Amino acid sequence: MRKLILGIVEFREKMLPHYAEQFNKLALAQTPDALFVTCSDSRVVPDLLASTHPGDLFTMRNVGNLIPPATTDGVSTGDLSEASAIEYAVLVLKVANIVVCGHSECGAMKSVYSRNAKVKSPNLDKWLCHANNAAFRLEQEGPLDGRLKPHDQLSQLNVLVQLEHLMTYPIVRQQVTAGALVLSGWWFDIATGDMYAYERSSRSFEVIDRAMAERMIARLAARAR
Numbered sequence: 001m002r003k004l005i006l007g008i009v010e011f012r013e014k015m016l017p018h019y020a021e022q023f024n025k026l027a028l029a030q031t032p033d034a035l036f037v038t039c040s041d042s043r044v045v046p047d048l049l050a051s052t053h054p055g056d057l058f059t060m061r062n063v064g065n066l067i068p069p070a071t072t073d074g075v076s077t078g079d080l081s082e083a084s085a086i087e088y089a090v091l092v093l094k095v096a097n098i099v100v101c102g103h104s105e106c107g108a109m110k111s112v113y114s115r116n117a118k119v120k121s122p123n124l125d126k127w128l129c130h131a132n133n134a135a136f137r138l139e140q141e142g143p144l145d146g147r148l149k150p151h152d153q154l155s156q157l158n159v160l161v162q163l164e165h166l167m168t169y170p171i172v173r174q175q176v177t178a179g180a181l182v183l184s185g186w187w188f189d190i191a192t193g194d195m196y197a198y199e200r201s202s203r204s205f206e207v208i209d210r211a212m213a214e215r216m217i218a219r220l221a222a223r224a225r
């Protein structure tokens with residue numbers, strides 16, 4: 001906690017002067033590019049990994065980067081918090097992209113994979129049921145990348161399952177169909193610091209290096225035309 005408190009003072013003294021004008025503008029409105037859904041894990045730091053700044057990302061974090069699916073009338077079958085973030089991002093902020101980002105060595109995925117909670121955690125156990133489809137898919141269809149550890153194989157499939165859950169929300173489905181919203185699945189490897197994006201054509205996560213980034217940007221531009 002000492003590190004956290006002193007960090008506030010360090011920001012205030014060293015960084016705030018550089019951000020003062022930006023914060024002043026942002027106080028009036030935000031126009032983020034994307035809703036970024038990721039895990040609460042302390043090792044996943046979106047603004048560091050994506051070189052993003054205040055106002056760039058509307059972020060929703062929870063254990064396991066899960067999105068409870070919606071009923072046919074668009075109401076979440078789980079926690080309303082996730083559904084509210086989706087509604088706010090899509091309907092009010094009108095984001096053009098939603099990224100679901102999983103990661104390696106995810107405690108939530110380890111727990112789902114082993115089905116063996118180390119601590120008595122009734123809320124967490126119930127919450128993690130939203131990743132059950134990913135475990136089922138791993139069992140039935142196998143991994144996208146067999147070289148990964150089993151919980152990382154699950155984590156990658158979980159990203160795809162959560163994208164499907166997103167599509168159960170009518171407002172998401174409508175915007176995607178209208179071409180106004182693009183859903184992407186990303187995966188962060190903590191050990192190497194590499195970010196991967198899911199490629200439908202190769203049915204695999206591919207590292208976002210400069211060449212991959214250019215392909216992704218060209219595809220987004222083509223869609224926008």
Ligand SMILES: [Zn+2]
Nearest residue numbers: 039041106107
């Ligand atoms: Zn995690």
